Amino acid sequence: MPDENAHEITSRNGAELDRRKFFIKLGAGSLAVAGAGAAAFAVQYLSPNVLYEASPVVSVGRPEHYPLDSVTLDPHFGIFIVRSAQGFYALSAVCSHLGCLCVWKQDSGIIGCPCHGSAFQRDGSIIAGPAPKPLPWLRMWMTDDGELMVDRATKIGPRKEYVRV
Numbered sequence: 001m002p003d004e005n006a007h008e009i010t011s012r013n014g015a016e017l018d019r020r021k022f023f024i025k026l027g028a029g030s031l032a033v034a035g036a037g038a039a040a041f042a043v044q045y046l047s048p049n050v051l052y053e054a055s056p057v058v059s060v061g062r063p064e065h066y067p068l069d070s071v072t073l074d075p076h077f078g079i080f081i082v083r084s085a086q087g088f089y090a091l092s093a094v095c096s097h098l099g100c101l102c103v104w105k106q107d108s109g110i111i112g113c114p115c116h117g118s119a120f121q122r123d124g125s126i127i128a129g130p131a132p133k134p135l136p137w138l139r140m141w142m143t144d145d146g147e148l149m150v151d152r153a154t155k156i157g158p159r160k161e162y163v164r165v
Contacts, residue, residue: 056153087162090140090150096133
């Protein structure tokens with residue numbers, strides 16, 4: 001003969017828990033977990049989501065670090081520092097086609113994109129390839145203490161400015 005209290009569950013301390021109390025506690029626990037999850041998402045939503053980026057203005061060193069008629073790639077900042085007889089200027093090293101980092105090819109005297117074959121002269125103008133625009137010139141100046149500075153966010157376009165030493 002089955003026990004007439006078969007629907008009851010015995011807890012650890014020996015007290016009996018009937019079916020209704022079990023489901024009430026299960027529902028209350030589920031609501032507590034859902035409420036805690038919603039509170040966690042609310043706190044995350046209300047907290048500031050800021051992306052801290054490095055300054056676009058960078059120091060590229062002193063003029064004496066660059067030999068005359070040189071093109072130097074700074075891969076960390078994605079810029080070329082060019083020293084010519086007229087002075088210094090900076091070019092973006094990011095290809096205008098799909099954003100690959102270009103390299104200076106010393107043997108052929110060109111700036112080349114290794115991704116799709118675009119080629120640029122040392123002043124950034126296009127020689128060949130799928131690139132739609134030349135490499136932009138970037139604003140460059142010398143500080144009072146003799147450091148060369150480049151603003152990677154300021155493109156100076158077709159007018160070409162040299163920093164004289």
